[in-house]
């Protein structure tokens with residue numbers, strides 16, 4: 001079955017990555033692109049400042065961009081991928097769901113709403129069933145699914161792997177790439193020869209989203225994990241790939257070998273965009289590194305290394321590609337999960 005798909009915010013940085021992933025995708029046929037009113041009515045080629053290091057697919061370049069409005073989007077679209085600014089997503093996504101569209105969104109609005117599934121398919125695919133509650137309570141024929149923030153996605157698969165030892169406390173410090181702020185988000189004068197120890201709202205997102213993702217769905221509610229999470233977020237002058245230093249305290253004793261084995265054996269899924277293995281663990285103490293390791297598993301794998309025992313847990317480093325696994329690829333994978341589980 002081929003699913004007809006559209007992208008909301010298709011001209012932006014994440015929208016372009018979505019095009020790159022969806023145009024050759026075996027399950028999805030890209031038929032609609034939307035952006036702001038200023039871009040609507042024009043050929044995609046004329047209004048998108050294409051920044052991906054591969055040409056715009058010809059079929060996409062000639063498509064006319066539509067308004068991001070239920071009245072301007074064809075009724076027969078099965079799935080909309082959303083990469084809108086979060087204030088726009090907050091207003092438009094519920095309107096689209098009410099109009100009957102299923103939306104897989106990367107935007108940060110509504111990620112922690114109790115009836116909105118926030119999913120990393122390999123970690124918490126079962127949370128998707130909260131959509132039944134969402135439809136019942138909101139009276140929607142459509143549905144809204146979110147993927148987490150890029151820094152959160154980077155660490156959570158490794159934490160899920162370690163949670164059989166009973167995670168009680170997580171401390172994380174990030175080294176985040178400039179692409180996370182968008183093309184014009186951080187100026188070159190700010191970031192070259194520098195590091196910026198502040199990314200607005202990022203720490204709070206990591207702390208909340210990690211607990212929701214690692215929580216348990218009881219058929220009605222997602223009960224958040226009770227681990228104590230503390231994050232410190234920093235921007236550094238890499239282009240793509242968020243590197244993170246993580247300290248985990250566990251209830252049960254855990255050795256370096258236990259932690260490496262748990263990460264290596266953590267299961268992937270049989271979905272097109274899900275890499276196998278999901279987590280690659282390095283023996284070399286100086287890996288992972290952004291430039292060398294961000295494209296593991298076509299940019300969808302998480303890499304880890306530098307494992308060390310601490311007094312009551314382990315310390316390690318992890319890395320993922322922030323605009324692929326951390327954004328566009330995460331939304332596409334959620335689309336594949338929606339298809340597998342019969343929501344489309």
Ligand SMILES: NC(=O)C1=CN([C@@H]2O[C@H](COP(=O)(O)OP(=O)(O)OC[C@H]3O[C@@H](n4cnc5c(N)ncnc54)[C@H](OP(=O)(O)O)[C@@H]3O)[C@@H](O)[C@H]2O)C=CC1
Pocket residue numbers: 008009010011012013014015034035036037038039040047068083084085086088106107108149150179180181182183322323326327
């Ligand atoms: N950049 C990244 O790596 C990451 C970004 N994100 C999140 O993804 C979302 C998109 O980010 P990014 O792609 O960088 O943003 P961009 O600013 O590059 O793109 C925004 C897109 O939304 C459209 N848009 C803007 N305003 C409106 C509006 N009022 N109505 C309809 N469409 C509108 C733009 O269209 P137009 O071109 O016409 O202005 C464009 O297509 C954000 O929520 C961001 O926080 C998440 C993770 C990583």
Ligand SMILES: N[C@@H](CC(=O)OP(=O)(O)O)C(=O)O
Pocket residue numbers: 106107108148149150151176177179180181199202205322
């Ligand atoms: N804040 C992230 C990117 C981002 O836009 O995150 P979110 O999807 O939570 O808005 C970064 O700067 O790297």
